[in-house]
Amino acid sequence: MPTENDSFLFPPQASTYAADVDALYYFIHYVGVFFWVLIVAAIVYFLWRYRRGHKEGVGPSHSLPLELTWSIIPLILVIAMFLWGFKGFMTLSRAPGNAETINVTARKWSWNFEYGNGQRLTNELHVEVNKPYKLVMTSEDVIHSFYVPSFRNKMDVIPGRYTTFWFEATQTGEHQVFCTEYCGDGHSDMLAKIHVHTPEDFAKWQKESQVEDTTTPLPELGAKLYNSRACFTCHSTDGSAKVGPSFKGLFGKQEQLADGTTVTVDEEYLRESMLQPNAKVVQGFQPVMPTYQGQLTDREISGLIEYIKTLQ
């Protein structure tokens, strides 16, 4: 996220509304700093000036005009903050009519995007610069939250409901997406990237991404999928147990299942585990893996199996 154009306090302003949010921030910031310095300076000065033993008499015990003054001035300031905040919020919440819709499904622990043309992506989203998009979001399990710091926008993603998040990116490049509603062990790894392209680059990307990959050797294809489909969130390649069993040394292993039976990890078992993940759950793990039925081609499944075989 840190790029040449970010400030000390904020990531870059990469959306149409980011500058307004930051301007409101700095307004409140300087009002706050002013009052804080005023109060602290007064405290320090009074403590020093009126230390015990001074001979300067006694101050007033109250003063209605003074107390009204320091009630009314802050009142005016906070009403200004409220109005500006509300105006900015309406901009953040209301997508322009011409925004292109992308559907988003959140689940433990990945972001799944589906374009109007049926193209699907996991944990990465490719869009055009200076074009409005509207994400229509829902969750398959618990509440998640879609947050893009460099856009200054955020919206919860709730099971059984749809919420929306719109943006128009003003800077090409990669923008970080975080999940900001606590959702369990993989919460802090539930990340995605928004790739903002120029219209030409976007068209190029679209063309390339829609051609099924038939040339990459299977193990290499599997390695790519391991990253792009975020298998790493739950399955390590170094032998450490995360949410699911590690892929290292997995192939050919005898696994004890939750129901007490054992199974040998072969091609058939791995395929079943991707398509019906809760059919045979290894002992000590929760049945939380979502199905990849219809989301992986046969060649991609073979690729993942061949990739797992290489991790001995």
Add this chain to the structure above:
Amino acid sequence: MSTTTATPVPAADMDAWPKTHYWNATRGLKSWLFTVDHKRIGMMYLISILTAFLLGGVFAILVRLELLTPGATIVGAKTYNQLFTLHGAVMVFLFLVPSIPAAIGNFVLPIQLGAKDVAFPKLNLLSLWVYWLGALFSIYSLFAGAIDTGWTFYTPYSLQTDTAVTSMVLAAFILGFSSILTGLNFIVSIHKLRAPGMTWFRMPLLLWALYATSVIQLLATPVLAITLLLIAAERLLGVGIFDPALGGDPVLYQHFFWFYSHPAVYIMVVPAFGVISEIVATFTRRPIFGYRFVAFSSLAIAFVGFFVWGHHMFVAGQSEFAGMVFSFLSFFIAIPTAVKIFNWTATLYKGSTRLDSPMLYAIVFLIQFTIGGLTGLFLGALATDVHFHDTYFVVAHFHYVMMGGTVFAFLGGLHYWWPKMTGRMYNEKLAKIAVAILFVGFNVTFFTQFILGTRGMPRRYYNYLPEYQGLHGMSSVGSWILAVGFIIVACYLVASLRSGKIAGANPWGASTLEWKTASPPPTENFAETPHIHTGPYVYADEGIEGSRRAA
């Protein structure tokens, strides 16, 4: 008040150690466990909440240690999630909510009223027992799989996790009753037990603050109880209130939860305002500037605090209209809070100020709590809250209010009333050093988190991007400085019990009633009922003018 002769100690013996007092009036463990003396109950609460604070503090240190580096540092993701949940749950339910009211309030409130005890002494003891029962449930949950939901127990995650959510929400449910009983007792005591001549406007400001707090405890806590019971029912019986899989609504839970938990923030912080008023008055030897504004601002905060819960849910899918209303109302909390800060500052004007350790805590409170309050403005404003919600900015804001505010006020109160509670003085030099260390430690730990937040670092993250490591590292170092400060405080306070100088009845030259009886006070507080003729803050050396101003 200056005319009272309300002490069993003759005036000449004001600096002496009383022969019988509430510690030695009766002996044996049973005499403590079954006592109805508000002072003993207060002391047992004090020991209990300090134990909880130690436990919550250990969890906090472990959380910060884990965050020293991205990825695994000392524990796995699941353990980390349990640690931050337990830190929050223990600190909120076992420490912050009962801290000032149940420990300091129980001890001080009846004496400040000029009463022998609270209105319902047996109910008071019951409240302590209920607290202990809730604490036992919490400890049981710790060993029965802990809990990994965050202290907010958000659904549907809390309905699905396999950790000990049911027993932990039952613990919070039980603790709520302890809180309700204390609140009820205080309200009735303040209405019925004020000494003859003590009108409402002659009450010390701590009592106004405790009154406002008690009203919130009484009205808001039952809603939390119902909500937590629904979670338990949903987990045990599968009724579909909150789980969308059963036709429930997970956001409804957030409404219920924050309907209690936002006012609960004021349960935690309004008593701190009361403590600060007492300390500032005593160490400047001046009545609090604008007594009535300060008294009514506590009530105003308590009242408005009930109508702002939706500001926790600006990005939770509630309507823009609801967001607008809650944002607007939230800003109204800023006004009575600002009034208090300005009035305390104005009290220092032409005061006669001494910087003993309780006063140092009060000053640090003013500096830090003002930051906590002002950073709340970013979170009340809709557009900026969208960026900051659920980032470290909120964590920092919350800790500036709860720790920089309430905990420092609690420590100030503890140092202020310590000589009254124990009859002995602590090592003042060490106390001053400890304030400085805690001040530095606190700000190193939490100021960095504001910047983490503006830069977009989400909260409750076990793992984080490498660019955040510098600030996370600094924050962790700050937590070690804080730990050193707390260890020093614990050492000299414990040492004072054995070797501290005899405090005498009124070591600070304070004017409220608790300083007109012996230290430690006798079981019945006063030999004869005090009669009140003036306001609470009248100091001898001000002569006639002082009493006229304060009356």
